[in-house]
Amino acid sequence: MATLPVEVKTTLSESSDIVFETGKYEVCTTTVRTSHSSKPPTRLFIVAPLTEGTYDVLLFCHGFMLANTWYTNLLRHIASHGYIVVAPKFYGCIPISIPAEVKKAAQVTKWLSTGLPLVLPDKVNLDISNLALSGHSRGGKTAFALALGELDKKSHKKKKPLVRDNPNLPKFKALIGIDPVGGSAPSCRPPPRILEYIPRCFNMSVPIAVIGTGYGNQSLCICPPFAPDGVNHSEFFNESKPPACYFLTKDYGHCDMLDDGIANCLSFISKSGKGSKDLMRKSVGGIVVAFLRTYLGGDQKDLDAIVNDPSVAPIILDPVIYV
Amino acid sequence: MATLPVEVKTTLSESSDIVFETGKYEVCTTTVRTSHSSKPPTRLFIVAPLTEGTYDVLLFCHGFMLANTWYTNLLRHIASHGYIVVAPKFYGCIPISIPAEVKKAAQVTKWLSTGLPLVLPDKVNLDISNLALSGHSRGGKTAFALALGELDKKSHKKKKPLVRDNPNLPKFKALIGIDPVGGSAPSCRPPPRILEYIPRCFNMSVPIAVIGTGYGNQSLCICPPFAPDGVNHSEFFNESKPPACYFLTKDYGHCDMLDDGIANCLSFISKSGKGSKDLMRKSVGGIVVAFLRTYLGGDQKDLDAIVNDPSVAPIILDPVIYV
Numbered sequence: 001m002a003t004l005p006v007e008v009k010t011t012l013s014e015s016s017d018i019v020f021e022t023g024k025y026e027v028c029t030t031t032v033r034t035s036h037s038s039k040p041p042t043r044l045f046i047v048a049p050l051t052e053g054t055y056d057v058l059l060f061c062h063g064f065m066l067a068n069t070w071y072t073n074l075l076r077h078i079a080s081h082g083y084i085v086v087a088p089k090f091y092g093c094i095p096i097s098i099p100a101e102v103k104k105a106a107q108v109t110k111w112l113s114t115g116l117p118l119v120l121p122d123k124v125n126l127d128i129s130n131l132a133l134s135g136h137s138r139g140g141k142t143a144f145a146l147a148l149g150e151l152d153k154k155s156h157k158k159k160k161p162l163v164r165d166n167p168n169l170p171k172f173k174a175l176i177g178i179d180p181v182g183g184s185a186p187s188c189r190p191p192p193r194i195l196e197y198i199p200r201c202f203n204m205s206v207p208i209a210v211i212g213t214g215y216g217n218q219s220l221c222i223c224p225p226f227a228p229d230g231v232n233h234s235e236f237f238n239e240s241k242p243p244a245c246y247f248l249t250k251d252y253g254h255c256d257m258l259d260d261g262i263a264n265c266l267s268f269i270s271k272s273g274k275g276s277k278d279l280m281r282k283s284v285g286g287i288v289v290a291f292l293r294t295y296l297g298g299d300q301k302d303l304d305a306i307v308n309d310p311s312v313a314p315i316i317l318d319p320v321i322y323v
Numbered sequence: 324m325a326t327l328p329v330e331v332k333t334t335l336s337e338s339s340d341i342v343f344e345t346g347k348y349e350v351c352t353t354t355v356r357t358s359h360s361s362k363p364p365t366r367l368f369i370v371a372p373l374t375e376g377t378y379d380v381l382l383f384c385h386g387f388m389l390a391n392t393w394y395t396n397l398l399r400h401i402a403s404h405g406y407i408v409v410a411p412k413f414y415g416c417i418p419i420s421i422p423a424e425v426k427k428a429a430q431v432t433k434w435l436s437t438g439l440p441l442v443l444p445d446k447v448n449l450d451i452s453n454l455a456l457s458g459h460s461r462g463g464k465t466a467f468a469l470a471l472g473e474l475d476k477k478s479h480k481k482k483k484p485l486v487r488d489n490p491n492l493p494k495f496k497a498l499i500g501i502d503p504v505g506g507s508a509p510s511c512r513p514p515p516r517i518l519e520y521i522p523r524c525f526n527m528s529v530p531i532a533v534i535g536t537g538y539g540n541q542s543l544c545i546c547p548p549f550a551p552d553g554v555n556h557s558e559f560f561n562e563s564k565p566p567a568c569y570f571l572t573k574d575y576g577h578c579d580m581l582d583d584g585i586a587n588c589l590s591f592i593s594k595s596g597k598g599s600k601d602l603m604r605k606s607v608g609g610i611v612v613a614f615l616r617t618y619l620g621g622d623q624k625d626l627d628a629i630v631n632d633p634s635v636a637p638i639i640l641d642p643v644i645y646v
Contacts, residue, residue, distance in 0.1 A: 185508060185509065185510060185553070186508065186509065186551065186552035186553035187508060187551070187552070195552075197540060197552040197553065197555065197557045197558075198535075198557055198571060198642065199557055199560050199561065199569055199642065199644055200642060200644060201642070212521075217520060228509065228510070229509035229510070229518075229520040229553065230508070230509035230520065230552065230553025230554070230558070231553070232520065234520045234521055234522055234558075234561060235520075235553070235557075235558070235561070237522050237561075238522065238557060238558070238560075238561035246522055248521060319521065319522065319523060319524070321522055321523060323646065
């Protein structure tokens, strides 16, 4: 599936830097409430290295009715490789609309430059010029919508640009959708209706990685699939302009990258993989790190290694595509 | 959108060979009934050059509840460039299932070597080693299913291989889907369920062109769209392995490549473009000819010209993608 020439034999970075293993940085987690003096627009869960230094930043949007803290292990994995991860909590028990989520995510993005330095460990700094965006499930759609800079786009017409070309917002250099979901069916997509069912139509130039799950489109008991055909990873990748990568975690389910407790609970309503959830988290986290290293750090070695030989990952990735 | 380097300036073949104009060959149309001595498995509509020579062959599958003869102008355009087009009639007033269509199409494919020579004009011969396959709407799905060689594939499991690896069948060297439709929704796809919602998953190596229509996914009055989002051109292209081309006829509808009379009738139930239907037919026909010239004739000049500069076509093609 790889588009890179097979004779280019590349291997993963070695020793403590292997993307699929915990990285070399010890990390800490912090919850920042809206009452904090930095005035975050919503409650934030932050995972950051403890070692003195300047780090790139990843904004992470949680899935529908999922807490931002339920991704702790995945986000720790990413941060351990030298990234500051900021995961907003969009709502409590009562979900808000996706446009409202996009708006909150934009407010958090704006807050990063001034607010984040106030909540980071001593001598830990952020490089706001190296900012990436990610999200899982409905949060994946929120991330794409934020990158597209649109609040609502009904009937293929742009209505209210929310964040695009806003000079107050830092620019995203990479976008990663983790099993993103655009609605319950092509005919049932809540606003913003970012999917247009035209290949490569997303009107943005940011490099995109889409990580899909093989079981996300399958129903369990009476529950409909969490990532139905036609509105899931496959279509998000199809509508992404190059450079774009695609990875299918073939034998895992839509919620298998969450922390063990919640992933096991959700396995009663969403088909889950039989393999180790820890390996799933390491694989998803490793892909994210390899992608960030490429498009934030300028080092493509690990991404090339995965694309050239997906078996370097601890779980089956099939297909892997890089255009 | 083009993946070819822009500095490669190519132009369409000139004079009487321009793909978007009627070609240099005078053609005739023939209907061959099942009672004919060549024993065709179903009634056939054949369009062939009259000039002495040996020509490549295109098998064309009509759409749901559409007659094979309603594509006469489109098929004449293609044949005028030196191709023999064979369009089976799959049924009369009562449609058959898609697996039954695939089976009939396979029978016609088998018949070509022995039967077609008996019904062609004097001194007109076929080159069965240069065979291509195409289809419109549901017939596009039938064509893909025939090329995939599968009768039914429920739940991602191959059940009954129908034609694949059948040594009695000639091999298709090119596959062209004209606004192909896989069902009424991702959740409502009749067998064979060839769409799997995984990028590049079609298990075949034949070069593929997908021509979509911009209005096919729109409903008109109380009629649902003829080519709904999630099961239309976009997904067929997404699941095609390279080499694959994609062309969106942005301002035209699902039935606008049919002959004028029927296209105008259908415009009451399927959203139609305001532009000239003749230009739509010339554009679709021209793309087909350029694709056949590339993968049957080994001459990529016209396809490159369209990909490098889609404005060479008489209608708007946007996007045009070649991977």
